[in-house]
Amino acid sequence: MSEIDRIEIEKFLNEELLPSVERPAQYIGGEYNSVCKDWDNADVRMAFLFPDTYELGMSHMGMRILYEAAAVTDGVLLERSFAPLADMEAKMRALKLPLFTWESHHAVKDFDVIGFTLQYEMSYTNILNMLDLSGLNVLASEREEDAPLVIAGGPCAFNPEPLADFIDLFVIGDGEEMNIELLQCVARVKKAGGTKSDILREAMKIEGVYVPSFYNVSYNADGTIAGIEAQNGAPAVVKRRIVKDMDKAVFPTKCILPNVKAVHDRMMLEIMRGCTRGCRFCQAGIIYRPTRERSPELLLQQAIEMEKNTGYDELGLLSLSSADYNNIAWLTDALNENLNPSGVSLSLPSLRIDAFSLSLAEKVQKVRKSGLTFAPEAGSQKMRNVINKGINEEEIIRTVAAAVARGWTSVKLYFMIGLPFETDEDIIAIAELCRKVLREAKGAKPDYVTKPISISLGVSTFVPKCNTPFQWCGQIPKEEIRRRQMLLRDHIKPIRGLKLSCHDSATSYLEAAFATGDRRLGKALYLAWQKGCKFDGWTEHFRFDLWQEAFSESGLSLEWYANREKSLDEILPWSHISCGVSQKWLKNEWKKAGEEALTLDCRNHGCNGCGVCQSLGCENDFKTKLPLKDEI
Amino acid sequence: MTVWRIKFSIKGRLCYLSHLDMLTVWERALRRGNIPVLYSQGFNPHMLISFGPAHAVGVEGEGEYMDIDTMQGLKEENWFAFNSCLPEGIKIFSARELEQGTPSLMQAVNIADYSLRLSEFDKTAAEKAIADFFAADEVMFERKSPKGNKLMNFRPAIKAMEIRDDNILFVRIWMTNKGTPRPFEVARLIVPEARVLGCCRDALLIENAAGELSLP
Numbered sequence: 001m002s003e004i005d006r007i008e009i010e011k012f013l014n015e016e017l018l019p020s021v022e023r024p025a026q027y028i029g030g031e032y033n034s035v036c037k038d039w040d041n042a043d044v045r046m047a048f049l050f051p052d053t054y055e056l057g058m059s060h061m062g063m064r065i066l067y068e069a070a071a072v073t074d075g076v077l078l079e080r081s082f083a084p085l086a087d088m089e090a091k092m093r094a095l096k097l098p099l100f101t102w103e104s105h106h107a108v109k110d111f112d113v114i115g116f117t118l119q120y121e122m123s124y125t126n127i128l129n130m131l132d133l134s135g136l137n138v139l140a141s142e143r144e145e146d147a148p149l150v151i152a153g154g155p156c157a158f159n160p161e162p163l164a165d166f167i168d169l170f171v172i173g174d175g176e177e178m179n180i181e182l183l184q185c186v187a188r189v190k191k192a193g194g195t196k197s198d199i200l201r202e203a204m205k206i207e208g209v210y211v212p213s214f215y216n217v218s219y220n221a222d223g224t225i226a227g228i229e230a231q232n233g234a235p236a237v238v239k240r241r242i243v244k245d246m247d248k249a250v251f252p253t254k255c256i257l258p259n260v261k262a263v264h265d266r267m268m269l270e271i272m273r274g275c276t277r278g279c280r281f282c283q284a285g286i287i288y289r290p291t292r293e294r295s296p297e298l299l300l301q302q303a304i305e306m307e308k309n310t311g312y313d314e315l316g317l318l319s320l321s322s323a324d325y326n327n328i329a330w331l332t333d334a335l336n337e338n339l340n341p342s343g344v345s346l347s348l349p350s351l352r353i354d355a356f357s358l359s360l361a362e363k364v365q366k367v368r369k370s371g372l373t374f375a376p377e378a379g380s381q382k383m384r385n386v387i388n389k390g391i392n393e394e395e396i397i398r399t400v401a402a403a404v405a406r407g408w409t410s411v412k413l414y415f416m417i418g419l420p421f422e423t424d425e426d427i428i429a430i431a432e433l434c435r436k437v438l439r440e441a442k443g444a445k446p447d448y449v450t451k452p453i454s455i456s457l458g459v460s461t462f463v464p465k466c467n468t469p470f471q472w473c474g475q476i477p478k479e480e481i482r483r484r485q486m487l488l489r490d491h492i493k494p495i496r497g498l499k500l501s502c503h504d505s506a507t508s509y510l511e512a513a514f515a516t517g518d519r520r521l522g523k524a525l526y527l528a529w530q531k532g533c534k535f536d537g538w539t540e541h542f543r544f545d546l547w548q549e550a551f552s553e554s555g556l557s558l559e560w561y562a563n564r565e566k567s568l569d570e571i572l573p574w575s576h577i578s579c580g581v582s583q584k585w586l587k588n589e590w591k592k593a594g595e596e597a598l599t600l601d602c603r604n605h606g607c608n609g610c611g612v613c614q615s616l617g618c619e620n621d622f623k624t625k626l627p628l629k630d631e632i
Numbered sequence: 633m634t635v636w637r638i639k640f641s642i643k644g645r646l647c648y649l650s651h652l653d654m655l656t657v658w659e660r661a662l663r664r665g666n667i668p669v670l671y672s673q674g675f676n677p678h679m680l681i682s683f684g685p686a687h688a689v690g691v692e693g694e695g696e697y698m699d700i701d702t703m704q705g706l707k708e709e710n711w712f713a714f715n716s717c718l719p720e721g722i723k724i725f726s727a728r729e730l731e732q733g734t735p736s737l738m739q740a741v742n743i744a745d746y747s748l749r750l751s752e753f754d755k756t757a758a759e760k761a762i763a764d765f766f767a768a769d770e771v772m773f774e775r776k777s778p779k780g781n782k783l784m785n786f787r788p789a790i791k792a793m794e795i796r797d798d799n800i801l802f803v804r805i806w807m808t809n810k811g812t813p814r815p816f817e818v819a820r821l822i823v824p825e826a827r828v829l830g831c832c833r834d835a836l837l838i839e840n841a842a843g844e845l846s847l848p
Binding site for chain 2: 014018019025028029030031032257259307309311312340343
């Protein structure tokens with residue numbers, strides 16, 4: 001049955017679709033280094049669906065890791081699929097052609113498991129759309145017992161509740177080991193003649209697996225949660241899964257080369273997982289704790305292999321704060337020395353704002369000083385203390401000026417507005433800070449640089465996320481955000497040489513609702529998708545009017561979900577999912593934010609009691625510093 | 633420094649890659665294969681590679697060419713061995729060192745042969761259309777584009793045309809800077825009822841002033 005489908009799909013692709021759609025190369029599959037295992041000999045087959053475009057999906061590190069984990073495991077077949085663009089989707093629907101995978105062109109619905117990655121809330125309508133395009137019912141409760149198991153994981157799975165109606169099972173935390181265990185469990189149960197309910201009952205025993213239908217949520221009259229009750233023997237609290245030793249974790253050195261240029265089209269080396277800085281708005285800084293470094297020698301070896309396998313000429317060192325990696329200087333030196341002399345350029349995203357980071361940036365951008373990005377996040381010292389961004393104005397100004405002195409001409413600064421405890425003075429302080437930065441930068445410009453200095457500000461709206469100290473606060477109302485954006489604009493305008501771009505507030509508004517909302521939101525999501533919402537993260541596709549209709553028809557208040565401040569003692573929608581960091585510590589951090597008190601980084605200042613190491617039985621893993629060549 | 637002229641084919645779905653994406657495929661493969669390609673000077677050094685006339689997206693190629701500047705010391709066998717570094721669908725047939733002063737591919741190549749695989753059509757009518765085409769002094773075709781339509785005379789640019797094996801339309805197109813007919817347009821002109829199921833550029837050729845053909 002599936003074999004015929006595959007041949008039909010290929011015929012349609014070759015004769016109808018590829019010759020007539022925009023940028024057809026993204027759909028052809030068969031990329032260099034892609035793995036096409038024998039369909040009939042697999043014990044279990046999974047389709048990994050990225051709920052956005054190919055060029056975005058192919059930039060995603062998590063997919064590369066899960067792909068590799070499956071590739072090296074006998075019996076496990078994993079293939080990829082992406083959201084087709086509007087013209088492709090329309091043609092597929094007209095031809096009644098179901099969504100297929102890029103490797104073997106089998107219909108997604110012929111797989112045992114369909115997995116989505118949840119990178120950001122605004123991709124949720126795409127998940128529904130891709131299920132529908134696969135010929136499956138989007139509602140988990142309406143799908144047949146023999147339909148594929150639909151799973152999801154990734155950062156947004158820490159509050160999986162808004163997707164509870166659609167997804168059979170969530171994987172919470174590090175996926176590389178868990179996903180394989182889950183797939184092998186599916187194979188085992190299916191082989192024994194079990195159905196989907198049997199799979200769910202078996203799978204919930206795997207650490208990190210959450211089956212939403214096994215939990216009953218009740219509500220108070222005011223709309224808050226009265227209780228979350230585990231059924232069918234499911235654990236009362238699902239604890240996040242963690243990989244303790246990053247050196248033993250699988251890592252892809254044979255990454256797939258995309259056929260069209262991906263957003264981040266380069267080698268990626270994950271140097272560490274986790275961050276100990278503790279910025280209070282940052283979800284990644286909590287849900288990936290503790291920090292686990294990879295050994296620098298292993299990373300060097302992986303980079304060399306990767307270059308040989310791909311021919312890429314760019315390598316990104318990935319982590320949440322690359323300059324914090326103990327051996328970052330050793331590693332960048334070693335990479336510069338050992339990779340192709342005809343030039344592999346390194347990139348170091350997520351740099352701190354200090355002299356050390358700047359010297360790193362200089363090391364990696366020797367020829368082309370393309371641009372530097374820093375994230376002061378807030379303009380006033382008060383706000384930087386509120387968010388626990390341990391950096392002061394002098395450091396920011398000094399670092400940017402030093403960068404300009406060394407030849408950089410374009411600097412991007414990221415800020416957030418709408419943070420808790422923010423006043424108009426704090427907004428104006430952003431403009432003031434930039435004015436000072438620009439003045440110092442202009443003064444520091446060397447004579448040989450002819451290009452004018454440009455400083456651009458990216459200003460996003462704060463979105464409260466679950467499992468952060470700010471999870472209790474509501475987002476500032478949309479109109480107020482606009483007012484603050486205008487206020488900032490008014491103060492930026494008179495300053496020549498500054499460019500300001502503000503993130504759309506309506507998108508952030510919805511993001512806030514879905515980041516901290518409960519499972520009742522599924523109704524609004526369903527209606528929004530039915531009304532045609534998809535690719536909500538893309539400004540040109542985002543239809544806020546349709547979302548508003550969806551909310552009003554579902555009887556839910558977007559405002560209640562996005563703007564309401566939660567009380568410290570209410571049951572949060574994700575309270576049965578534990579990332580390991582204690583709620584008590586988060587509450588204390590929230591209190592300290594109000595007091596503008598700092599919490600120091602446990603990398604250098606000892607344990608501050610977040611509880612993650614005890615809860616997950618996993619410690620910070622910092623590797624011993626190797627001596628640099630010029631130190632020997 | 634040596635300039636190598638490489639003859640290769642592009643088969644299968646890789647033909648849907650844009651010119652730029654195809655260049656990336658080659659650059660990465662050449663790096664994987666440790667071919668000592670020379671780079672341009674300047675702030676953004678790039679490999680010294682030049683392709684022949686760009687092929688339209690969706691057109692396969694049986695005899696494509698490119699010139700690559702490398703350090704000295706390579707042999708033709710190195711290029712055959714390099715085939716293992718190329719993705720499935722691209723294959724090198726031959727490689728030769730160019731003499732100094734050889735005109736570039738873009739300057740030299742002026743003829744392209746295409747085979748279009750068509751869905752069912754009336755062969756007699758198509759053959760008559762071809763005969764009528766060559767009997768006329770002028771055959772106008774309206775090229776549609778978002779920027780506006782353009783009326784073009786296809787007659788002088790088409791050197792030969794015939795139906796082969798019942799379902800193939802063969803066409804030899806002269807590439808000029810005055811507007812070159814596209815193979816899909818020729819198919820639409822001659823057999824409007826048929827759908828093009830596949831298109832392949834069989835050969836790129838050089839025609840001299842005397843009308844003699846040679847390979848690049």
